[in-house]
Amino acid sequence: MKHYILFILAITIASCSFAQTSNITQPESISLPVYKANVGRVVFLADTIAFERLKQTDLLSRFEAKAQNNLYMRLFIANSLTNYQHQLNPSLSVEDLNKGNFQFTFYVDGRQIYQENLNKGANLPATKNTKTTISAPLISNRDEASWGKGLWSRFTARGGDDALITGAHLLKIEVRPYISSPDLKVGEIIASGELQFIVPHADVKAVPIQSIKPNSGWQVSGEPFDQNKIMELNGLIAQNKLKDITSIVVIKNGKLLIEEYFNGSSRNSLHDPRSAGKTFASAMMGIAIHDGFIKSENQTLKDFYDLKKFNNYSPRKEAITLKSLLTMSSVFDGDDNDSDSPGNEENMYPTPDWAKFTLDLSVDSSKTGGKQWNYFTAGAMLLGDIINKSVPGGLEKYADEKLFKPLSITKYQWPYSPQHVPSTAGGLQMRSLDYAKFGQLYKNNGVWNDKQIIPASWVKQSFTKYLSLPKDVVGEGYYGYLFWNKTYTVNNKSYETFYCSGNGGNKIFVFTDEPLVVIVTATAYNRPYAHPQVDKMMQEYILPAVLK
Template identity: 55%
Template sequence: MRPKLLAFLLALLPLLPLFAQSDNIVKNQGIISPVHQANTGKIAFTATEIPVTQIKEQDFLRSFELTNKTSLYINVFMDNSMTNYLHQLAPALAADSLVKKGNYQFALLIDGRPVYQSNLLPGAPQAKAQDTATTISKPLIDNQRQWALWSQSFWERFMNNGGDAALTEGKHLLRMEIRPYINIDGNIKVGGLIAAGELPLLVRRKPAVDLAKVRLNPITPYNGLVPSTEKFNSNKIKALKAYVEDGAFRKINGVVVLSNGKLLVEEYFNGESRATLHDPRSVGKTFTGSITGIAIQEGYLKNEQQTLREFYDLRAYANYTAIKEEVAIKDLLTMSAVFDGNDADYNSPGNEENMYPTDNWVKFALDLPVNTTMPKGQWHYFTAGVVVLGDILNKRVPGGLEKYADEKLFKPLGITHYKWQYTPQQVPNTAGGLQLTALDFAKYGQLYKNGGKWNGNQIIPAAWVSQTFTRHKSLPDRSNEYYGYLFWNKTYTVAGKSYEAFYCTGNGGNKIFVFKDQPWVVVITASAYGASYAHPQADKMMQEYILPALID
């Protein structure tokens, strides 16, 4: 070939993607940098966040040591935008329809073996980015900032679906592949490879723990709690502490163990201390059940069989039906009201995320339609129902809910350092978020362990504690797990023996465990809000470290 002709053809190469995109449905941002041009169709990995317009070839990782504290970012260089890729799969659809039916398909392979593939749900990234973006720069792992992005969610799903088992200690090869997919009436069509990249890994996630160098926090008295002299397997707690500090257990803030009402273990992490007010999210719901029991005992409510028609003119709310009239306080306590609200279902009209932007949360709940397809009395997690219960209490107890809770629950427990969140009507938010210290959460758990007594005083009626710790509802899709009055119930098995606990739980991995046939109360405070690993991580801590330490 003649040199001049060859030079001409080479000069045309950068323009070929533009010719190939002549049938695009939307205008994309094009090739944005020389690095983008040189790496089109590739995924590059970096250890820190670098704006894609500033990234250089020397920033790309050639190998990577994966520990519990390292972060990992992807930088994807494409020759088109997602909307245009989807247009190639479904040319008859309009642009705004394409991004509602399709997205990226991400796949991760370890050592050449496919481990996890995920079709990202439409909606993230947002439609504008889908239309224009020809690059992606996102974290797979970000240990410095709170878990929040779709890319981090994808990595967590990978870890929970084979990734954790595949990434054993030692050398591995990580490969990522990205394709477009579209779902039309249940038929999924996947396009060709958009971009791919590989990264040799040296996995070192298992901490090297020298137990001789780990020191447990010395136990000192706290208001209402004295140190325990009971023996336990301190090496198990030391190992747990080392794993939290190394990041093997993430965003754990505190671990407190009471045995026979005395303080046995007290450890804090990530800047918290025994003075820190911690947000336990839905753990706060359970306090609503406590106040309800006290209010019934004192005659401000008749009993938990009282129905909503005694508190509200339901005809004044949307979607009226006589069935709503029969919803009882007990239905709210057991998460089994007939309202069409399910926090586990993103598309449920009564999902709590639909409630928070409104200016009246009680109206939001009472306006909801009933769910006519769900079996009557079936358990479904319904935060808005607990808000209604809080509103009922606020109207019926003297001085309102906040004053009543302080006088009847917090002061008798010696709890003076706490913080409510509030509804738009400035009523204490019984959906969650009631902040206490870890030790005061432990005292609350011990109150239930004592059958409602504290320092010889019957704060919560013993019969109410018994009803609370009753398996009123079985949890759908969970084996041997139940729900009481705003308490959960499960059984751990360690060394062939069963250990049943009623417990409060909240987003982020927050827990208060009250063991039924053992003298233990265990509190875990955590801030892994929104992270899929949060609750499994707390279970692993309990199963492999805390319970074995107490049993020994």
């Protein structure tokens, strides 16, 4: 009787909220007893259970986070997602409403830890339009692809792991509808649920520090550091609590302090750092300008291409500067963080001519050159094409003579465009110790072995905070000439770094006020934990150890 009264109350409330605006789609009916008893709830299960066989006794109130245990959630909502979204803006079509999704908010012990507007591609339109109960795995040992597992990974990577320490916790999840067109708008809670989440004690076994073998090409440092911190870090990597890390190299005062390899990699392994390789385009641009093959970064595209031969010609396209490409602030209609953007890098790779793809793009009327930052791989690739056609012998020969040979880098592999031009979109493979040379070159203001390789003025320009990074995309920080910028805080002291960054968690850190260069390579490609776990490594282990 109690469950029936609750059900009638929930339906009455839903009916009142929908009194002024009718449904835009037909939701599935509410019929099974377990559904009627749990309208408006997020419930938790230990396994996949067919909805028609689901019983109240299957719902979990307690979960122990052991390796063998799975955790699933199921939403019971009084109407379909699309109809809830319809209340937020009744003028939108179903197609426009489907561009939104659910918003999830995670709390641990009453404190909000993470909030995410689920990507529009999670859940099919048919699910959004009709379903009133939706299931997804959060933690699963099965090889099953699901937006739920990705959502949980992002939650744990962005604060969840730090909050769910050993012991008992109250995990709470709230679900709201959101729409993204024409502006972001979030509705009221449509489902919520709580679960006692038990994290058992797990010993992290320290793993010994790897000895630095001879013939590294570096003078070995004798400076002390907190070896226990590094051994604890090694243990976390060995136990896969920090995932897919392949190497850590620390250079302090120009000498090799730490050299560690994991997951099958070694000193001679070539790592694919993805977009960390973009920064080499910036280095080569500075060298080419110094040598007079390119006049300055203020030159515009019309100096290098007959733009009227490409699609979507505009005088604004002719005014695009090399500097705006270096700072990812050009007016091209391109944004890698927007899957619908015409200039998204995923649209470039299948085409037979990447430079033509980029130059064919239209300009975005909402952008002002040099003012708005949008991550734009095609622009970084275009810089390489410009250098390639401007320097004698092409980019590959020029980079080898002007950068790699002076640094004694002999083992490396460029990726190539379809025209066999070295691709500065990313993916320049090298050994970790050689990435360290590149980082140390910038730390030395462009000098290596008493020879000026990159102009000191170019290093200074590269390490300038031209644009603030959007907090909702990448968090705090700034952007230079294909260099990222951020500040770590350790023991209430700030440590600023400019760094190269690539998919998977690949980093080349150059610290501005400390004699420190740190390399981290990893293969966590497209994993939500890739970058947050590197921040955790730097903040809690590497910096406290070497700056002690």
